[in-house]
Amino acid sequence: MSTNSRFQRAMSFMLATSTLTIGLPTARATAESSWVPPAQYVNLPLQEQISDPAATGSLPEAAKPVSRGPSGFYAHVEQGIILLRDSAPTKCLPGDLRDVVADVAARFGAISVESTHRNRSRNWRAGGARHSLHLSCRAIDFRVQARARGVMAYLRSRPEVGGLKVYRNGIIHIDDGERRSW
Numbered sequence: 420m421s422t423n424s425r426f427q428r429a430m431s432f433m434l435a436t437s438t439l440t441i442g443l444p445t446a447r448a449t450a451e452s453s454w455v456p457p458a459q460y461v462n463l464p465l466q467e468q469i470s471d472p473a474a475t476g477s478l479p480e481a482a483k484p485v486s487r488g489p490s491g492f493y494a495h496v497e498q499g500i501i502l503l504r505d506s507a508p509t510k511c512l513p514g515d516l517r518d519v520v521a522d523v524a525a526r527f528g529a530i531s532v533e534s535t536h537r538n539r540s541r542n543w544r545a546g547g548a549r550h551s552l553h554l555s556c557r558a559i560d561f562r563v564q565a566r567a568r569g570v571m572a573y574l575r576s577r578p579e580v581g582g583l584k585v586y587r588n589g590i591i592h593i594d595d596g597e598r599r600s601w
């Protein structure tokens with residue numbers, strides 16, 4: 420029937436216009452929302468900071484014992500800037516010497532602590548002096564990645580350092596005994 424086909428044509432026209440009218444607000448919404456994303460974008464970095472372990476990681480660590488603030492010896496150990504050998508205990512060391520080593524790490528970069536307290540047989544094997552301050556855990560042998568000369572000048576400027584020596588293999592010895600070198 421022709422009436423039916425005319426109705427169908429009318430329906431398809433209405434559908435087409437309704438699509439247009441529906442389409443228009445959508446287009447306007449997209450245009451309007453163009454100033455909304457910047458606000459969301461501003462919020463995004465905050466979310467990232469909250470989930471970033473580097474930003475939140477300092478919170479629980481604050482409760483842990485650190486020799487001197489966040490730049491202390493054990494903070495550097497946790498950050499991997501100071502490497503410790505299992506055979507080199509550090510709790511028995513004078514706090515002054517730990518602080519000096521922490522400051523060297525902060526100024527000159529990564530350090531590895533090679534030797535601290537040594538019992539008599541270990542001290543003998545290491546070629547240590549008979550009355551070495553390593554026997555009473557008052558000495559640290561460490562390596563620095565940086566040039567030793569600048570480090571030695573810095574160590575000489577620190578009144579906490581008594582004995583000071585750089586060995587041919589690059590290992591630096593400091594202790595809290597009398598100021599001397601050999």
Ligand SMILES: [Zn+2]
Nearest residue numbers: 558559560592
């Ligand atoms: Zn030594």
